[in-house]
Amino acid sequence: MDESILEASHVEFKYQDGTKAIRDLSLSVKKGGKAAFLGPNGAGKTTLFLHFNGILRPSQGRVRFAGRDVRYDHASLVDLRKNVGIVFQDPDTQLFSASVLQEVSFGPFNMGLPEDQVRQCVDEAMAATEIADLRGRPTHLLSYGQKKRVSIADILAMDPQVIIFDEPTACLDPRLALRVMDLLDRLSRGGKTVILSTHDVDLAYSWADYVFVMKNGEVAGEGLPESIFQNEKILAQADLKKPWLLEVYGELKKKGWLLNGATVPRTKEQLFEHVSENKSFGHARMLKAESRR
Amino acid sequence: MFQIDSYAYSNRLYSTHPGEKFAFSAATMTICLASSSMITALAVTLLMAGAVVLQAGIPWRQYLKLMTLPASFLLVGVATVAVSVSVSGQPEMYLFWFRAGSFSIGVRDQDLAVAAGIFLKSLGATSCLYFLSLTTPLVEIISILRKLKAPTLFIELMSLVYRFIFVLAETAEKIYTSQSSRLGYRTLKNGYFSLSQLISSLFVRTLYRSRELSKTLSARCYTGEIRVLETRHDISRRNIVVIIVLELLLAALALYDGGGLIGRINS
Numbered sequence A: 001m002d003e004s005i006l007e008a009s010h011v012e013f014k015y016q017d018g019t020k021a022i023r024d025l026s027l028s029v030k031k032g033g034k035a036a037f038l039g040p041n042g043a044g045k046t047t048l049f050l051h052f053n054g055i056l057r058p059s060q061g062r063v064r065f066a067g068r069d070v071r072y073d074h075a076s077l078v079d080l081r082k083n084v085g086i087v088f089q090d091p092d093t094q095l096f097s098a099s100v101l102q103e104v105s106f107g108p109f110n111m112g113l114p115e116d117q118v119r120q121c122v123d124e125a126m127a128a129t130e131i132a133d134l135r136g137r138p139t140h141l142l143s144y145g146q147k148k149r150v151s152i153a154d155i156l157a158m159d160p161q162v163i164i165f166d167e168p169t170a171c172l173d174p175r176l177a178l179r180v181m182d183l184l185d186r187l188s189r190g191g192k193t194v195i196l197s198t199h200d201v202d203l204a205y206s207w208a209d210y211v212f213v214m215k216n217g218e219v220a221g222e223g224l225p226e227s228i229f230q231n232e233k234i235l236a237q238a239d240l241k242k243p244w245l246l247e248v249y250g251e252l253k254k255k256g257w258l259l260n261g262a263t264v265p266r267t268k269e270q271l272f273e274h275v276s277e278n279k280s281f282g283h284a285r286m287l288k289a290e291s292r293r
Numbered sequence B: 001m002f003q004i005d006s007y008a009y010s011n012r013l014y015s016t017h018p019g020e021k022f023a024f025s026a027a028t029m030t031i032c033l034a035s036s037s038m039i040t041a042l043a044v045t046l047l048m049a050g051a052v053v054l055q056a057g058i059p060w061r062q063y064l065k066l067m068t069l070p071a072s073f074l075l076v077g078v079a080t081v082a083v084s085v086s087v088s089g090q091p092e093m094y095l096f097w098f099r100a101g102s103f104s105i106g107v108r109d110q111d112l113a114v115a116a117g118i119f120l121k122s123l124g125a126t127s128c129l130y131f132l133s134l135t136t137p138l139v140e141i142i143s144i145l146r147k148l149k150a151p152t153l154f155i156e157l158m159s160l161v162y163r164f165i166f167v168l169a170e171t172a173e174k175i176y177t178s179q180s181s182r183l184g185y186r187t188l189k190n191g192y193f194s195l196s197q198l199i200s201s202l203f204v205r206t207l208y209r210s211r212e213l214s215k216t217l218s219a220r221c222y223t224g225e226i227r228v229l230e231t232r233h234d235i236s237r238r239n240i241v242v243i244i245v246l247e248l249l250l251a252a253l254a255l256y257d258g259g260g261l262i263g264r265i266n267s
Helices: A044-051 A074-083 A100-110 A115-128 A144-156 A176-188 A201-207 A230-237 A244-254 A268-292 B002-010 B018-034 B038-055 B060-081 B109-134 B139-145 B154-179 B188-219 B236-259
Strands: A004-014 A020-030 A034-038 A060-065 A085-089 A162-166 A193-197 A210-215 A218-223 B085-087 B094-100 B104-106
Touching: A004 A193, A004 A201, A020 A044, A020 A060, A020 A193, A020 A210, A020 A268, A034 A144, A034 A201, A044 A060, A044 A085, A044 A162, A044 A193, A060 A176, A074 A085, A085 A144, A100 A115, A100 A144, A115 A144, A144 A162, A144 A176, A176 A193, A176 A201, A201 A244, A201 B109, A210 A230, A218 A230, B002 B060, B002 B109, B018 B038, B018 B139, B018 B236, B038 B060, B038 B236, B060 B085, B060 B109, B094 B109, B104 B109, B109 B139, B139 B154, B139 B236
Parallel strands: A034 A193, A034 A210, A085 A162, A162 A193
Antiparallel strands: A004 A020, A004 A060, A210 A218, B085 B104, B094 B104
8 A cells, every 4th residue: 555646756846926926845645645735824735736637737846646747738737637526625716517416427427427427426425425405505505614525526426537626624513523534534544645735733633534634835744643743843833723632642551550561542442541541550559558657 | 786686696586597587588678679568568667576586585675775866867868858048939748847047948749759769668678687687696697698698708707796796895895894894984085085095005005806716717628718617597487488378468568659669759
């Protein structure tokens, strides 16, 4: 599973006024992985995502998809975009049609599928995002959360190998955010490569299996979540907080409340396990001390 | 306008085949415009009012309110047809008249008839359009136009404009709210200033939106043509029979009362 699906090598991107949004950036995303991008606003996350989909063309360097350099002729771009889908942050910039059904069917039609197959793709995407009941509703009467799910269905209907989510949980209520993350997990289990950007360190820490931290158009650090989020230097550089789970873990460890050999927890359940084991351990220690007295 | 749009999605005829509603509205409007009979025009107005209120279930007060808008425009319009001004007044030809200086202003018999004819005919035609727009969402009207082979560019523009009217209105509303929460409309003078700011920032945002849209569309393999799925509807034989019978009755009325289906307004 160590095959990389998206690669950037020495990518540089300049805006027309000469400011650099991406500077000499090289990274690679593993096939089938769950990668999270963190970093302050303006770090270049969205700009980088637009490179993965061929919307932006690097001023220097190259982008590779499935081991091959991305080419920017019409046919190659269509082929790339079939395989790499982006769910944009603001659904209102993505939804172009007043009808949910028409909106979701746009992508599959562009891929050249026949109508029957388009219908099937649309139905499946709507079922996966739980919006089948919105089929006949006009997009302008939907709530933000509903629009968000339609914008996800837009991309699912195209069944790409890689799906990029630009801040998927921004502005969503906790329940919806959880459901969106659930969907992302399901997609990942179904074999898709899922990439997301977020400002939520807790979410990134427990969801991702690989983390990129960006700052000023560069990769400030990358690695497994356990190591990235314990690296104070990188966190400080990108103005990131430590996930609460690691904060608590560190504190408990310092005070000696954890068993030796307790691994760094990825979920709160894992942490609770260590703590409860340790409580009986601590209790035993206390009894021992009492009996000695 | 937004009210009409929300009725289009919530009326009782929503799930009826859009083609049937389109045909009903178009055929009735054709008869109304082609006939010179005032009774026919009146019948069309009443028929459409009945269809909108009784069949589609739109509250009659709302419908009446909606109808007063075109009716008041029409009244002003036909007033110029009915009223004539002349220098050398011939009082015997006037229904009533008065003299203002050297002018005589009045209403002539035949002009009044013409004005009433135009008024009723336009009102009838307008109510046909109201029927269509109150019962059929624009998306479906657009799909009918597509089936009727209207130019693709026209259809794509129409659907994008429709979608983004709402985005624009929402943006304008947000800007307005944020301005008035900072007392932007406290006095008339700073009200004008805030309004000018609102309009200019709407323009800028529209430009930004259109750029974003072209990005998000290309991200989904947009290649210059928007192709989308149409909702499938069942055709109801009963409705088609009802429509044909109604249209035949209207045509018969027009022929019987007006003596012909060709306009005779000037005779």
